[in-house]
Amino acid sequence: MNAMSHYHAPARAFDIPRARLRMVFGRTLVYVTLVAIAAVQAFPLVWMILTSVKNQREVFGSFLPSRLDFSNFVRVWNAIDLPRHLVNSLYVTILTVAIVILVATLAGYAFARFRFRGRDLLFYMFIGAMMIPGQAILIPLFQFLKSIGLLNTLTGLSLSYLGGSVAFAIFLMRSFFLSLPQELGDAGRIDGCTEFGVFRYVYLPLAKPGIATVVIIQSMGTWNEFMFSNTFISSPGSKTIQAALFQAVGRYSTDYTALSSGLMLALVPIVTVYLILQKQFVQGLTAGALKG
16 A cells, blocks of 8 residues: 555656646636737727827838827817817717616616516517617618608717617616615515615615616717717718718828827717726626626
8 A cells, every 4th residue: 555655656746747837838828818819909099099199191101100299189179170079979978878877777677676568578679679780770760860850960869879779778787686686675665665766765876886887888889989970960060079080081091190189089088987987887797797
């Protein structure tokens, strides 16, 4: 017995470095892969930042600018009346997010806590709406907005975003409300709360991370949307920021320095929203993933 123990001991001693080497190699491979993916993802943003401070003649001549030229920001700010288009985008984004939050919190709570006939069928219809691409409804939506007199208006543009946006927000809020304990609502009803009171005073304060998640995702989607805004808004003064910046793309040439500096300015509001709500955003995604 002792002889067998002495015989196998060198094999175990040899396996320990091999296992450690395999673990180190695996971690190194994972880190290298993640760094490569991060570099590929970050390259367009880095290129845009560097291009925004380049002279127009050296856009493709060198990766780094020979000197920092911040006049591009002043030029694009004045040339296309950027403040006006920022206000247009702000109005559309705030209106869209407000409607989506109002509908999604109420409907998400109803789908999570109430049992009624056709509930699952109705919910799957909302899920199906998420799968319809915007290109498929572009022309029908154009005709609909024209028929009700909301074509070429910022309010009509905001309402055109609600179809898929509300469906996704309901899906997310339903998952979040399902992750909250049922006993909290029962305790509120015992204390005399109505059903709306349970929603308003018990569950809604706990749903702030989920609401923050919807706010960030919807704000980014609405602020950066281009196809609907460029199609449904024809008046130059009513265009949103993304459609207005498209003026820098010419038929035969593109002013990349103006386009990049304008996009940099357009990033500021949406990055600010994310920085303010990032903590709740992470909590909302984590909690909403617990139940589906």
